Amino acid sequence: MKYLGILTVVIFVAIFSLSFRNETSIIDHPIIEDAYYTFSVAKNIAHGNGISADGENLTNGFQPLYTFLIVPAFAITNNDYLSVRIIFIFLVLLFTASAFLFASIIRDTFSELLKIGKKELYWISFFIYLSSTLFFKNQLNGLETGLIFFLLLAFIRYYQKIDKFNYKNIIILGVLQGLLVITRIDSVFLVIIFFIFILTKKEMAFKNRLIFALLSGLIAFIISLPWWWYNYHYFNSIMPSSGRSQFGYDFKIHRIFNILSAIAQNLVPDTYTFDRVIVGWGGIFARFGLVIFIILFLKIKLPGLIKKLSDNNRMNYRFLEILYVVTLFSIVLIFWYFLFSSASHFYHRYLCSITLIGQILTVIFISYLFVNKKIFYYSLTSLLAMALVIITVTLHSGKLMNKSQFYKYQLPLVMKYVPETEFVSASQSGTLGFFRKKVLNLDGKVNNDVLKYNKRIPEYLSLKKVKWFCDWKFFAELNLGNNPEKAGWKLIHRYGDFNLYHKSSE
Template structure:
């Protein structure tokens, strides 16, 4: 079974990659049993990274559209992908072929994540039920639909989680005093790569390093040595960001960070929902809100309180779990306060997987160890059925196409290839078309400065943008007088009831 489960997963990933539709949606409803590559599983934010990787791989430099230098991406993931973009383009492949390859690479990332989790958990506690443990880890990683969405969104989440787990494994060796100069160098390098995988992980890295210092797992000299290696691993990227935009904070971090006026109740709901889904595996169906998750979480907590107090106590005796739990909690609170939009929580708070998977794997291994083979096989079958029911509903059941994906077919249908188009949410469209300028600052530092300086409309005029495509409420940030004088509705509109297309008079 430990070989069959990865095989089933690999086959499904190949099918999803090769049979997803490579054209643009012709209407607002997808009647096919496979998704459009421009819509799912890859997401709007993921397409920004993919376009930058494609540009690097096709020798256009570290740029977005219009050859603009950009810092709005997580460097490690994008540079890894750029190697594959170089290979694809070198063999005559196009952007669609690259997307299919990205899905396959996401599958490989999931398999690798399963392996490093196995190494971590096996290092925490030796068990006589290795096969059961391995199968559970495969089920918790490969057939956990919530994690599947995180790993296949076109973003850095999978690579980031792998390096976090590797950091946990190495910090465990340091706690156990199994250290030497080679381990210290490797630890510093891996911590640096972890930050390059996602910049905001610097909070976790700093907390872990100082905790190891204060608990005397590291000497002051060792702490300084590791910190120095981490810094020099980051230095080339920091230098590039600073020379590109005069600040060491990437543009994407500026856009996605900041106190927001978003509804407090919705923010708190998304915060706890995103955390709980890590600890209630297999039941997430792709919805952003669900009362069932809260009910099941409450039931699970009551079960743990009544029947698993000893297990919980023993689990948190592992110092590595204790230290990393606090680091993740601190990071989560920072996200709660400073993440600019609550919908980022689903991705950001996937760091709870670092604690959830070891906890659940060891707990369920204990519960299944002395069960019959028939019972274990039934359990595996139920998990697989739930996963594929979710996958079929989310990816293969006919449904509405998102408005952001419809923009691609709108541009193609109206042959808007020569005009300069401005969009705030342009991840998908900007990947496929080079004539689209980003206007929310995520990958465009000049637009970001214009937004912060309250001269976005002047920036739009200066850039000679002739068409604006965006959600209707976005136009409220532009001066209404100038908008009425100089712009008019395009003779065709996107049929999603929320997007406006305006053309310069």
């Protein structure tokens, strides 16, 4: 396994080296615009400004556990770039820890069934997880996704190792579920599904099933209760503003496309190409075709795999059980987000649990190639490693991959023309609000007040006495009217795709 060990070290060094890019690069990809909403909240908490995105108004547009975990990055320094660097290092370590958990789960489940040594299977699994372009994107994007992967894998791993159910392991499972809920609120579906699942466990007497199910759910509820209370007490809704701003039923073709694209992409995570190739409906059909091929291949080459898991040792059976739970959780998320979330461009991130299922299929497939000494094994693993190394080199060079348009265009535009003492508004205000004070968010992700003024943004801006707006033309027309100039907004300057408007005193 020396060959694979070397590839794994190369990948880790390549990823970790991204932590030492210069200031204008460290704030860029793979960290995304929405991460800066969370960063702003964490920074304001650290600086004693309360739970706020702008330093003045309370917000609940963030995921609490991850946000509070990164508060120390802002508490130890006033240098925003250094804080982002610290957060990125934390995410790299979390990514590596997730790969460790994933590899441990696969090693102890499939080693005997695949007739492969535990050490070999561990390194194959560790390598495949760490080299995946989709895991790379989602675990290092600056959001809570990396923590979700880690905690979900910890939940699976702990359940897998249970011999007999007792109060200790039920309490720990309840704690892990509670942490998942305060990492991302949609994990409440996992708590409900697991509650029902425990009730159906025939290996226990019904009384024990009921007690354990209630205990597990109660612990998860108690851990997440402060978050539920905070939302309802201050904002009259248990749903954070980040969810409310994108909540709504709307059956449109782009949602169908994006949900199918997310499912297909997440089932074969190593084919993610940063939306450069294999895109559109062709990409969806190609990926579903690849999934079907892998499943049929494994069915032919490894017949009765699921039955063998059921009949094998306790650890394998536990893995199969928890895999069913996670799969059902994933299906619920598919319907929830398809029906009720307008943020269809983030479906692939919201459905991250499917990515784990897809990566399991990938590992089994590549492990079979290794066991049978197929030449494809070496070429495929080398290709995966090369792809991720090229991505890191690209990120170091600042070429090919798009630089953050918000940092490159929106922020300088505002800094040049808008006085520091005046508020500027924007729908996309993550990066802008992180690097500049007095920014008013208009899409509602971190601003509950604006949600009361749906389609009445000019009235809201007038009420708040905000006379500056900077965003894309689409958002200018959405917020200021189809013709902002006729409504009294003067176009001051255009930079990149961003338009800066100012409204003179009425």
